[in-house]
Amino acid sequence: xxxxxxxxxxxxxxxxxxxxxxxxxxxxxxxxxxxxxxxxxxxxxxxxxxxxxxxxxxxxxxxxxxxxxxxxxxxxxxxxxxxxxxxxxxxxxxxxxxxxxxxxxxxxxxxxxxxxxxxxxxxxxxxxxxxxxxxxxxxx
Numbered sequence: 001x002x003x004x005x006x007x008x009x010x011x012x013x014x015x016x017x018x019x020x021x022x023x024x025x026x027x028x029x030x031x032x033x034x035x036x037x038x039x040x041x042x043x044x045x046x047x048x049x050x051x052x053x054x055x056x057x058x059x060x061x062x063x064x065x066x067x068x069x070x071x072x073x074x075x076x077x078x079x080x081x082x083x084x085x086x087x088x089x090x091x092x093x094x095x096x097x098x099x100x101x102x103x104x105x106x107x108x109x110x111x112x113x114x115x116x117x118x119x120x121x122x123x124x125x126x127x128x129x130x131x132x133x134x135x136x137x138x139x140x
Contacts, residue, residue: 008031010041029041038074064086076136095121
């Protein structure tokens with residue numbers, strides 16, 4: 001049986017037709033959880049793999065950067081933000097066909113910076129943990 005993200009409330013994220021970098025790492029999916037937080041995901045496909053057949057670490061880090069950045073963007077009323085730092089630790093591999101999800105929580109927010117912790121997981125098991133700082137750049 002093929003996984004159908006639409007059955008679980010996932011919608012194709014707007015990056016799917018993006019000619020920029022985020023369009024290259026997709027397709028990405030998004031949904032708003034009942035608690036109001038946004039979640040992001042992708043299904044690991046051959047283009048996401050490294051030479052040994054697991055999801056490339058650069059893919060996982062790019063996905064985490066995008067997902068956490070979107071979470072920050074929502075948290076600051078959709079004002080432009082940029083990653084200041086993002087620390088990643090690889091915990092386990094993700095493989096072809098895996099549904100890879102990102103979750104995060106804002107730890108602290110100042111007038112110009114947002115501190116966030118996150119994880120990337122497959123079936124509830126973490127494959128990457130991360131923390132980052134985003135700079136709030138300006139208005140909508």
